[in-house]
Amino acid sequence: MGAECCYEVSQIAYIKLVLHALKHRSAAVNGLLLGRLRQDGGATATVEIADTVPLSHSQIGLLPALELALIQIEEHFEAQGLSVVGYYHANERHDDVELGNAAKKIGDHIFRYFPRAAVLLLDNKKLERLQSSKGRDPVVQLYTRDSSKSWRQTGSDGSNQLTLKEPAANVVLLDYISSEKWQEIVDFDDHLDDISKDWLNPGLFN
Amino acid sequence: MVRAEEAARLDRLESQVENGGGGAEEYLCLVRKLKARRSDKVLKHGLSILNDPKARSKLGGEEWTLYEQVAFAAMDCQQHDVAKDCIAILSKEFPGSTRVGRLEGLLLEAKGAWAEAEKAYERLLEDNPLDQLIHKRMVAIAKAQGDLSAAVNLLNKYLEIFMADHDAWRELAEIYMSLQMYKQAAFCYEELILSQPTVPPYHLAYAEVLYTIGGLENLQTAKKYYASTITLTGGKNTRALYGVCLCSIAINQLTKGRNKEEKEGSNLQSLAAEALQRDYKERAPKKLPLVISMLKNMKLNS
Numbered sequence: 001m002g003a004e005c006c007y008e009v010s011q012i013a014y015i016k017l018v019l020h021a022l023k024h025r026s027a028a029v030n031g032l033l034l035g036r037l038r039q040d041g042g043a044t045a046t047v048e049i050a051d052t053v054p055l056s057h058s059q060i061g062l063l064p065a066l067e068l069a070l071i072q073i074e075e076h077f078e079a080q081g082l083s084v085v086g087y088y089h090a091n092e093r094h095d096d097v098e099l100g101n102a103a104k105k106i107g108d109h110i111f112r113y114f115p116r117a118a119v120l121l122l123d124n125k126k127l128e129r130l131q132s133s134k135g136r137d138p139v140v141q142l143y144t145r146d147s148s149k150s151w152r153q154t155g156s157d158g159s160n161q162l163t164l165k166e167p168a169a170n171v172v173l174l175d176y177i178s179s180e181k182w183q184e185i186v187d188f189d190d191h192l193d194d195i196s197k198d199w200l201n202p203g204l205f206n
Numbered sequence: 207m208v209r210a211e212e213a214a215r216l217d218r219l220e221s222q223v224e225n226g227g228g229g230a231e232e233y234l235c236l237v238r239k240l241k242a243r244r245s246d247k248v249l250k251h252g253l254s255i256l257n258d259p260k261a262r263s264k265l266g267g268e269e270w271t272l273y274e275q276v277a278f279a280a281m282d283c284q285q286h287d288v289a290k291d292c293i294a295i296l297s298k299e300f301p302g303s304t305r306v307g308r309l310e311g312l313l314l315e316a317k318g319a320w321a322e323a324e325k326a327y328e329r330l331l332e333d334n335p336l337d338q339l340i341h342k343r344m345v346a347i348a349k350a351q352g353d354l355s356a357a358v359n360l361l362n363k364y365l366e367i368f369m370a371d372h373d374a375w376r377e378l379a380e381i382y383m384s385l386q387m388y389k390q391a392a393f394c395y396e397e398l399i400l401s402q403p404t405v406p407p408y409h410l411a412y413a414e415v416l417y418t419i420g421g422l423e424n425l426q427t428a429k430k431y432y433a434s435t436i437t438l439t440g441g442k443n444t445r446a447l448y449g450v451c452l453c454s455i456a457i458n459q460l461t462k463g464r465n466k467e468e469k470e471g472s473n474l475q476s477l478a479a480e481a482l483q484r485d486y487k488e489r490a491p492k493k494l495p496l497v498i499s500m501l502k503n504m505k506l507n508s
Contacts, residue, residue: 059414062418065445067452075500076496093352100384
């Protein structure tokens with residue numbers, strides 16, 4: 001299923017994801033990808049990732065907060081015609097480039113409802129190089145589920161299934177990093193600690 | 207509440223120091239007291255005091271504490287040379303000190319020289335076999351290399367000697383959770399609750415682990431510990447209020463309403479649902495419709 005499908009990440013979805021990881025540098029973080037499937041006619045289909053909701057920066061392996069977040073986030077985005085199309089994850093350790101078990105399990109869960117689900121894993125090395133290289137490639141790795149039901153990193157065979165919708169997204173991202181915007185990111189964890197904090201991050205891009 | 211006030215004072219002091227309003231010594235002292243991790247700021251302002259002989263001499267005995275503080279901050283910011291200089295000065299002042307020895311080990315860790323760091327710590331342990339901080343560094347080295355099973359083994363050995371170390375039990379629980387070994391994590395929280403029965407986060411964490419394991423008996427116990435979290439926090443814990451609701455839904459699904467005991471206790475979840483709606487109405491009105499609709503779907507909305 002994976003080969004003929006492309007994934008396109010919007011700038012705001014992408015920036016939120018990276019800023020979330022930067023806010024909690026010493027912890028693993030995760031979140032949900034919201035979007036829709038676009039059939040371009042013919043065999044190709046594109047998953048448009050329009051937004052992200054940061055979930056957690058502690059105890060990613062626990063169910064209660066994840067269940068609550070899924071219920072409330074699905075309900076909120078349904079009105080905009082968006083659904084959960086994937087999951088993102090950033091590992092605790094800087095040099096850890098593996099997709100862990102907890103992340104795979106959450107991916108499996110989303111896959112049951114959305115068979116073209118994407119899992120994005122933050123690539124610390126690419127993020128680190130971004131400052132000097134000014135590259136245009138996304139600093140995340142795309143994983144999709146193959147026919148043998150395991151999560152496989154795409155792009156290793158040269159094909160590029162993941163693109164940024166706005167080509168200048170990395171420039172904007174660097175700007176946000178240098179102005180320390182990551183301090184303002186709110187995730188669902190923060191919301192449960194203080195419900196007046198909004199996991200939609202409405203003021204972030206103002 | 208004292209903590210919250212001090213944290214606010216720390217923020218005020220930080221912006222004052224950042225804007226050239228003075229008070230750097232007081233700021234650095236408060237960072238130490240609150241164990242706050244503001245390494246970039248500590249490095250900047252600490253170093254400017256240490257590099258100014260006049261300001262440094264005013265510190266008196268605190269001078270050495272500041273060298274240590276700046277060394278930690280420098281390692282956190284990957285300024286290994288600054289850390290090395292600070293540690294060299296301390297080592298000259300306190301030759302043979304274990305505390306300085308730990309800093310030297312830490313610098314090796316910061317550079318990623320795991321084997322050398324381990325050797326340095328082992329040498330220190332020969333003289334002080336019961337130095338808890340060094341044992342903990344050994345766990346941290348295993349963790350930093352991604353060897354979680356070694357970290358678990360070391361922590362378990364450590365806890366055989368230092369059974370009353372709550373932080374270590376909590377760390378062990380968290381490592382077990384990241385390995386998806388929930389039963390073992392639950393055991394750690396049982397130990398913590400036994401030794402400190404009135405600490406709400408332990409009750410909450412225990413309930414969350416049991417909910418994650420699932421099964422009727424675990425869900426029933428989870429619900430009880432969510433309830434005790436509510437009691438201990440005076441109803442202020444959002445996670446616990448939600449938890450009670452989630453548990454009763456899951457229990458109802460498993461028993462299909464047959465369970466007599468559950469029916470008698472069914473007041474609890476409606477009370478929790480009410481409290482949630484009240485809190486959201488007051489503090490997050492924009493999210494209230496979402497919560498009401500969710501509770502309605504759970505049939506908890508009266």
